[in-house]
Amino acid sequence: MKVVVIFHSVTGTTKKLAHSIASGAAMEPGVEVVTVEIVGADIVEGRFRNIELLRQLDNADAIIFGSPTYMGCVSAQFKAFTDATSEWWARQAWANKIAAGFTIGANLSGDQLSTIQYLQVFASQHGMFWVGLDTPGNYDPAMRNRLGAQSGLIAHSVDTDLNETDLLTARYLGQRVVQTAKKLAA
Template structure:
C-alpha cells in the first residue's frame, strides 16, 4: 500500500476539530493521496502516546497537517501526549524537510487560538519541517475565507459544535494548498 502524500493528524474531543479535519482531507484528496488519523485516547498510557504504527505513518507522509482544539490557550493534552512521543524522531530529524501546517478551533472568537498555532509551528520547526500558513489575506478573499484573519494557519470558532460554512471552506482550501505544495516538492 502506498503512503499518503498528505496526512492530517488531529485530536478532537467534541467533534468540531474532526469536522475541520474532514474538510481539510476533502481538499487534499482532490489533489493527491491523503489520509486522516484521529488520535485515539486509548493510545495514551500513563500520559504518553504509544501507537508506533501511527508514528510510522507520519514518518512516511510528505506533508503533515496537525490539528487540535484550543484548550486553556494551547493544544489539548491528548495532542501534546502525541507530540511528546515524537522526541526520538526529533533526535533523528526523521520529519526534516516535510511540509507542515496546522489548524485549531475554540469556543471564543479569539480564545488564544493563535497560541495553539504558534505551538504547532514550533513543534514542526523542531522537527525540521517547513511550515506553510494560509496565503489568504483575512477580510480580502472574494469568498470570505480566513474570516478570522490568521495567516499562521486555520483558526475556527464554534459555540455549538457546528462549523461556520466559511471556516469549512477555509479548511478545504488549506487541504488543497498543502497537497499542491507537496506535489511541487516531490
C-alpha cells in the first residue's frame, strides 16, 4: 500500500504535521509512505507546472492533503496545485482512492474548518473517499483532536512550536487513513 502526503508549508509547521502524519501511516506494516512538498519552483507565472509530482499521486492508494490556512482557505501555492489537477479530474484518475486533510492556523478560530472543507470538496470532485477523525474533541482519553474537528486535522500555533497533542493527532490521522484503506481493499 502506498500513501502520499502532499503539502505546502511556509513557516515549517505544516511540514511538521505532514511528517507526523507520515510517521503514523508508516507504523502500519506493509505501507510505503512518501511526503511531497509543494515549493515555489513548482509554480511558474502563477501556474503549477510540476507534472511529475502529479503523476506520483497516480500510484497512491491514499493521498493526504495539507496546507496552512490563509484568509480562510488553502495557500495560493496549494490552490495552484489543485487547479493543475483538472486533467486528472476529467479522467477521474484518483477515483476510489482514500483522501484526508490537515491544516494549521495562527488563530484559534482562524477559519481553518473552511480549509478542511475545501480539501474535502476537492477530494470529492476527484471521486475519492474522505476520512476524517473519529476522536471527539476533548473526550479522547489519549487527548487527540484537542480542537474538536471531525472532518480532518486542524492545528493551531502562534509561532513555529506545535502543541504535542496536535502532533499526536497527526500521527493518529496517518494510522487511521491506512487502516481505512486496508478495510476498503479487503
